Amino acid sequence: MPNVFDRNAGFARGQAQVLGFSLATAIDEHSYSAPGSKIFYVDPNNAQAVDLGNLGEDPTVPLATVNAAVTLCRPYMGDTIYVAANEFWQYASRAFRPLPIIETLVIPYTKGGIRIVGCGTNPLSVCWTPAAANQACITNYATDVLIEGFNFYPAAFAGCTGIASYWTGGGLLRYGENLTVRNCYFETTLDYGIACDYTWYCQFYDNYFDGVNIAAIFNISNIGDIDFTTIHDNSFLNCTAAMTLTTSDGCFIYNNRIMGAHGGANNFIDLTGGVGNLVSDNYFSCTIAEYDTTCTAGAGDYWLNNHCINGSPVANPT
Amino acid sequence: MDQLAVRIAKKFKIDLEDAAILVDAGFTSPGKIRRADADDLPKLSDGAAEKIAARKPKAKV
Numbered sequence: 337m338p339n340v341f342d343r344n345a346g347f348a349r350g351q352a353q354v355l356g357f358s359l360a361t362a363i364d365e366h367s368y369s370a371p372g373s374k375i376f377y378v379d380p381n382n383a384q385a386v387d388l389g390n391l392g393e394d395p396t397v398p399l400a401t402v403n404a405a406v407t408l409c410r411p412y413m414g415d416t417i418y419v420a421a422n423e424f425w426q427y428a429s430r431a432f433r434p435l436p437i438i439e440t441l442v443i444p445y446t447k448g449g450i451r452i453v454g455c456g457t458n459p460l461s462v463c464w465t466p467a468a469a470n471q472a473c474i475t476n477y478a479t480d481v482l483i484e485g486f487n488f489y490p491a492a493f494a495g496c497t498g499i500a501s502y503w504t505g506g507g508l509l510r511y512g513e514n515l516t517v518r519n520c521y522f523e524t525t526l527d528y529g530i531a532c533d534y535t536w537y538c539q540f541y542d543n544y545f546d547g548v549n550i551a552a553i554f555n556i557s558n559i560g561d562i563d564f565t566t567i568h569d570n571s572f573l574n575c576t577a578a579m580t581l582t583t584s585d586g587c588f589i590y591n592n593r594i595m596g597a598h599g600g601a602n603n604f605i606d607l608t609g610g611v612g613n614l615v616s617d618n619y620f621s622c623t624i625a626e627y628d629t630t631c632t633a634g635a636g637d638y639w640l641n642n643h644c645i646n647g648s649p650v651a652n653p654t
Numbered sequence: 655m656d657q658l659a660v661r662i663a664k665k666f667k668i669d670l671e672d673a674a675i676l677v678d679a680g681f682t683s684p685g686k687i688r689r690a691d692a693d694d695l696p697k698l699s700d701g702a703a704e705k706i707a708a709r710k711p712k713a714k715v
Contacts (some may be wrong), residue, residue: 505657506682534683536661560684563665583688583709585665609709635708 373414376405381422381433382620402441402452411478412449421456425487426462436489440471445511447477454485459521459544463487470495472531476512477502483516489523497528501535504559517543522552529575534560541615543570551577555584561610568592576603583609585634590614595621602632610634619643628653666709671677672702684709 376394377398384397387404389594394416399405402417409415411504423429424436443450454462463472464486473488476499488498498520501512513535522529524547530540533556543551552575555562561584572578572594581587584607584608585607592605622630624644633639635654642649656677663673665684679696681687687695688709695706 504663505685534685558685560661560665583684611709 342365367629369468371414371415374408374410376408376417377420378402378405378417378437379420380437381420381437400417402437402439406441406443406447406450406452409447409450410489411447412480414449414451416451419452419454419462419486421435421454421461422463423461423463424444424491425460425489426491434507436465436491437486438467438471439473440467441474443474443476443478443481443512445477445479445509447481448511449480450478451482452486453562454481454487454520459485459519460487463489464495465490466496469493472497474499475502476500476515479509479511480514481512481516482518483520485519487521487523488529489521489527490525494525495527497531498522498526499530500556501530501532501538502556502559503534503536505534513537521542522546522548524548531556532562533558535562535616536564538562538565539567540565541568541570545570545572545575545578547573548575550557551575551580552578553581555581557583561585563587572596572604576600577606578603579605581607581610581613583634585611585613587613587615590616590618593619596630598622598626599629601629604630606632607634607637608632611636613637615642616640617642621645624649660686666702666705668702669699669706672698 341430349537374393376392377395377400380400382398385400387400390397392398392399392405392408405417422433422436424434448612456462462485466473483499490496499517501515502510503513504510515535515538517530517540518541522545527550529545529548529552531554540553552572558645563584564586566588570592574596578594613634622644627644627649631653637652639652659670659673659677662676663670675696675698676687687706694706
């Protein structure tokens with residue numbers, strides 16, 4: 337078995353340990369479709385890890401922070417940041433690699449097209465906490481960023497967000513759309529899992545949202561909506577709200593599993609004020625009668641083949 | 655072409671000319687347009703004004 341952090345061994349599907357072996361991973365994409373690209377290694381548990389002086393391209397002398405790696409990345413060159421696993425998770429021994437990523441990372445608009453990948457056996461083994469309460473682990477202002485394989489776990493900090501992304505245009509240098517978030521875990525202490533404002537064409541899939549306090553996927557909507565978003569194959573367990581996507585248009589929401597309180601108002605999928613969304617093949621832990629309470633469709637939405645515990649509703653939820 | 659106008663035209667399904675009028679008047683985002691009173695918006699073609707009026711936020715029940 338090649339060492340995941342051996343720069344010269346190459347990577348192949350199944351070796352790199354990122355969840356989602358049956359799907360494309362950032363490692364596949366890096367190896368096969370990005371000539372001239374660079375890999376930057378981040379491992380705060382490596383005694384040799386420092387930001388100043390290390391180039392980050394040798395896994396034996398990695399960088400200490402993702403922020404330093406982002407600074408080194410070039411936009412749209414296929415550059416990928418590999419973040420080593422840690423055992424900061426609350427139920428791990430913390431005897432060997434106890435340090436999580438402790439960063440409040442901002443990806444500036446100059447870093448479009450980069451990939452940030454947690455390299456654990458599953459996303460829970462690459463814990464990431466912000467540096468303080470009421471912060472986001474990652475705030476993204478760049479286009480076409482991919483984030484994969486992390487456990488956003490603020491531990492002792494309240495009021496935090498896993499990933500926030502913003503598009504404003506108008507010279508404000510925020511272009512954080514076309515964002516892909518996959519194979520990530522969002523932990524109970526978060527207020528928001530993924531929160532976006534005016535970001536279009538994002539893709540959120542194969543994520544697990546575990547009891548997120550306010551909303552797992554949230555449309556901030558200060559500037560605009562998260563239109564044309566594709567959200568599929570995610571699991572939501574006991575989140576206060578799973579998808580709060582009010583006034584969003586043109587979204588595809590399918591194959592998600594939402595387990596939670598039966599009668600919560602709009603606590604599953606809220607598309608109030610939206611237009612033309614397709615919501616299909618989702619599983620809800622509520623009855624058909626409760627579907628109108630837990631979900632709200634937008635105007636001109638099509639809700640098809642969704643499944644409740646006593647059958648499939650035939651009409652859009654109101 | 656102005657990104658903001660293009661996005662507003664796409665969001666509200668209005669002509670680019672109407673979207674450009676909105677941007678020129680300072681209504682540079684869908685959120686700002688939705689929250690504005692109808693009387694405060696610039697003069698638009700009838701169809702555009704109706705489409706925007708239809709997207710006003712509604713009180714949740």
